[in-house]
Amino acid sequence: MNHKLNEGAVSFRQKDFDKHKSLFGDLSSSQKPHTLFIGCSDSRLVPSLITSTIPGELFIIRSVANIIPPYKKGVNFPAISSAIEYAVLALEVENIIVCGHSNCGGCSALYKSEEEMKNLPHINLWLELSRPVKNRVTQMLPKATLAERDWMTEQKNVVQQITHLLTYPYVLERYNNNKINIMGWYYIIETGEIYNYDVEKGYFELING
Numbered sequence: 001m002n003h004k005l006n007e008g009a010v011s012f013r014q015k016d017f018d019k020h021k022s023l024f025g026d027l028s029s030s031q032k033p034h035t036l037f038i039g040c041s042d043s044r045l046v047p048s049l050i051t052s053t054i055p056g057e058l059f060i061i062r063s064v065a066n067i068i069p070p071y072k073k074g075v076n077f078p079a080i081s082s083a084i085e086y087a088v089l090a091l092e093v094e095n096i097i098v099c100g101h102s103n104c105g106g107c108s109a110l111y112k113s114e115e116e117m118k119n120l121p122h123i124n125l126w127l128e129l130s131r132p133v134k135n136r137v138t139q140m141l142p143k144a145t146l147a148e149r150d151w152m153t154e155q156k157n158v159v160q161q162i163t164h165l166l167t168y169p170y171v172l173e174r175y176n177n178n179k180i181n182i183m184g185w186y187y188i189i190e191t192g193e194i195y196n197y198d199v200e201k202g203y204f205e206l207i208n209g
């Protein structure tokens with residue numbers, strides 16, 4: 001596997017880097033990304049690919065199940081909150097995309113028992129932040145099939161994370177003053193479809209049909 005990665009590094013330098021040499025030169029001393037992209041760590045979700053963007057455009061945070069911890073002064077999951085702080089306050093991004101996806105292992109793990117999660121204690125702790133989503137879906141769809149349950153959980157989870165994002169006072173202030181645009185995306189791996197959450201209508205709409 002190492003061999004494959006090393007070959008990839010050689011190929012990048014010879015082909016893609018060479019093709020975009022002047023872009024990398026321009027980016028050498030500063031960045032001005034327009035968007036903070038917060039997505040699940042899943043390998044099948046590739047932010048630059050699904051947004052057709054190039055280096056320098058997206059500031060990216062990845063986390064299991066694209067969870068954003070609610071704002072708290074002091075130390076509270078600082079890996080995520082420090083990156084949000086930097087993107088919004090220092091880089092002054094214009095957009096924030098929270099992106100969930102189909103077949104999300106993190107979202108389906110919400111339904112696993114303590115016993116099933118006993119070897120994954122950090123994931124279990126992290127998923128606590130999305131527990132309200134599980135409770136809401138279970139209440140709304142008590143007789144749902146597994147597919148319906150997962151689909152609903154993945155979408156509601158995006159909405160929940162937008163709620164968490166708006167607990168950051170500087171995000172809320174910029175959102176209320178129309179200085180920052182917040183989008184909730186749901187990406188379907190096998191079709192390439194992206195649905196955006198319409199806050200006023202309260203549901204997801206296909207944006208690339």
Ligand SMILES: [Zn+2]
Pocket residue numbers: 040041042064065066101103104105106107
């Ligand atoms: Zn995922």
